[in-house]
Amino acid sequence: MFSNRISDVPKSFIREILKVSADPSIISFAGGLPNRDLFPVENIQTATNNVFRIAGPDVLQYSNSEGYKGLRENIAKRYKSFYGIDIPSSNILITNGSQQGLDLLGKIFLNEGDSVAIEEPGYLGAIQAFGVYKANFLPVPVSEGGMDVCTLEAVLADNNPKLIYTVPNFQNPSGITYTNENREKVAKTLKGTGIYLVEDNPYAELRFTGSNKKSFMEFLPEQTILLGTVSKTIVPSFRLGWIVAPDNVMEKLLIAKQAADLHTNYFCQRIVDQFLNDYSLDDHIETIKALYMSKKETMIDAIKQHFPKEITFTDPEGGMFLWVTLPVGVSSLDLFDLAIKQNVAFVPGDPFYTNRTDVNTFRLNYTNTDEQRIRKGIKLLAECIREII
């Protein structure tokens, strides 16, 4: 009865885990939620009332599929100020979060069985979105410093992916950031192949320490597609993101966007635009970074204090997640079963892999738990780890 593309998709593993973790008695490092206490709720409310005052009933009318011009220009300005790169606002399409960017890319590029190279571990939202279009995934390992270029070369020699999907800054799930040198090598490997590199970049502005890295757009401008979002810096509930793509890709994206939902919520596009005009995003982001950095340091301290020495973990310079590796052969799913009995939750590594199960890795989120509970949760988790290894 159903299409092949949907019949094979299992019930979302992560949804089940998040349901279990929603119980307030559980110390949850599982979700990927920004911290609600930092939402600029008063400024958003003021911006909203300003939009009503300025635009009146027009803000409630249908709008164009590309997105609000003012917002697209604000996004272009931000690329200029943050990365120093020139993005014409006409190459920016507003989407329902970057998740819709992934869906539209799947829709316009992928026939059943087309290959997509993807980081291993990789962002599960991308695995879901491309999976629905029956992508053939080609995993390329990432570790401290970035993508394994030797494996990438081997993958390209054997296959012909249409896309390569990356989160090069504070990657979800691992927290890893590619060095500039690694980016340059990856770009050199891809140059002239006709493969589009997707740089999904929700976290780059949340850098606590170290220096900003360059965008792939600098190394590989003709083949880079950027995904962006306001979900991690301003507001998630609006579902507001964007794609930056070359003209020929933009033309197809626009057709797909129109068929998908005509356009993204125009009212909220205007509110975010107004917020960006009236307030300092930099000041707001400084507040987020200060809190997240403190929580991250608390978690790292607690891990160093309590985890057995053979357990390795990433220590990200920004973003929302860190990544723990158990000894070879120890299943993080088994650890999850133990931990949940102690009222501690995390996301086992499995959904971040396209062809491996019962892996020995897992993801910890530190943005949404207070520091006392971070210490307590990590201590409890350490006890479970000792029990299982």
Place this chain on the structure above:
Amino acid sequence: MFSNRISDVPKSFIREILKVSADPSIISFAGGLPNRDLFPVENIQTATNNVFRIAGPDVLQYSNSEGYKGLRENIAKRYKSFYGIDIPSSNILITNGSQQGLDLLGKIFLNEGDSVAIEEPGYLGAIQAFGVYKANFLPVPVSEGGMDVCTLEAVLADNNPKLIYTVPNFQNPSGITYTNENREKVAKTLKGTGIYLVEDNPYAELRFTGSNKKSFMEFLPEQTILLGTVSKTIVPSFRLGWIVAPDNVMEKLLIAKQAADLHTNYFCQRIVDQFLNDYSLDDHIETIKALYMSKKETMIDAIKQHFPKEITFTDPEGGMFLWVTLPVGVSSLDLFDLAIKQNVAFVPGDPFYTNRTDVNTFRLNYTNTDEQRIRKGIKLLAECIREII
């Protein structure tokens, strides 16, 4: 480079027409926009500030894929009060307008080449959405009173469509409404076939005269999927619609929704819910109906006065459109070229057909032009018609 599903889709014809028609010197009957003067902008603003007061920062956080519980319950209540039917709120999925409902249905049901029976003429947004999934369209004519059941029976005898798509109330583009008898016959024809009937229903509440018709849900409950939207009754820019579907379909829709964009804008779900709690939707709809009916009557009067007698047209009891049929062999595309030189625009029939071009029909919208310009535009159009026939 691109997927097959997107490579074959032509540049949107209607987008081009709407671009031409956007010039304010043009009297445009082309668009399908609600009248902006009727948007309940003050009440929406008050509801928005109430949501900030009641929900605070939580209204800016990520939410669930199904949609806001309160809103789904309000929608269920409305089905009860308007149609007298019981819809469990758990069978309602909130989408980005009903257009996303169409996209999700295409995604979960259609493999390349799967058949979809569709009204002829039919809603072009549905043709676009299912077209992207490479549907094989089986057109079934509609005329005054509803769907041609003989053709429907013949189509079912020869083919095995997965879906049949209908807009049974004040259809877009024709303004036609199915009688209760016709609905019963269509339902009887489909009963037990396993084919899902999609009842897309944006206009039913905008009835000027006559009595409400029954939903297909009454005649064919196991096989009916309902699409709804607030775009024509409250606010279009929020992109807020919903699907009502049986449990097994809902499960697949939810997976597809999550992969598509995680969830629909939660902030605006809360605003619409608050608006429905705080204000009378019935009162608001009365205002819309009074204005639209008056505009419709003005257009019908002008058509009767100016159009040659051999031109036929529908006289809808509600909704936003009427449908004109020129003599056989006269192309409405040719008429469009003439009319646009006289600064009058409409939508030629072509994009509402899946396998015919240069048709002799066209769509007129009456909701978004003042009555003086309606009279003037119809008079000019009549002159163009006399010139072409």
